[in-house]
Amino acid sequence: MRVLSLLLVFLLASCANQPPKGDSLYRALGERAGITRIVEGMLLNSARNPRISHHFQDIDIERLRDKLVEQICVEAGGPCEYTGDSMEESHKGLNIDRGDFNALVEDLIDAMDAEHIPVPAQNGLLARLAPMRGQIIDR
């Protein structure tokens, strides 16, 4: 009996140490460190992008960075938790239009290119973010 419970404890412990299933996108993006570099690159690109830079003035950019890293980590199947506001709540009243959304996506792609992320992984992330579009754009 004692051997059985020891075996059970061992099995549970080894499960807990395993990365969650379906984390290949998370790994392709360079795990948490790589995702942080991508998000910081995207925010720098956006701050220099005349189409959308005005959106990123006068906000808590460190909070935005941290919440984006959490969110992309979760979407990519990584071992993270998203602790930010909903997409609807955080973008309400910002008057983000389709052009703004596309501009940010381009800035994200440029940041992933700079990190040499393979195109299939880039497309994988974009596909996970695309469904949020309707909650972010003011129509």
Ligand code: HEM
């Ligand atoms: C798929 C696309 C997008 C994702 C995944 C995303 C994600 C996020 C996240 C996680 C936050 C932080 C929420 C929090 O503070 O709890 C946020 C806030 C924000 N987002 Fe987005 N966003 C997207 C598109 C955009 C676009 C297109 C713009 C403007 C061009 C934008 C501008 C902002 C701004 C200005 C804030 C900060 C609001 C504030 O602190 O008052 N976002 N977004």
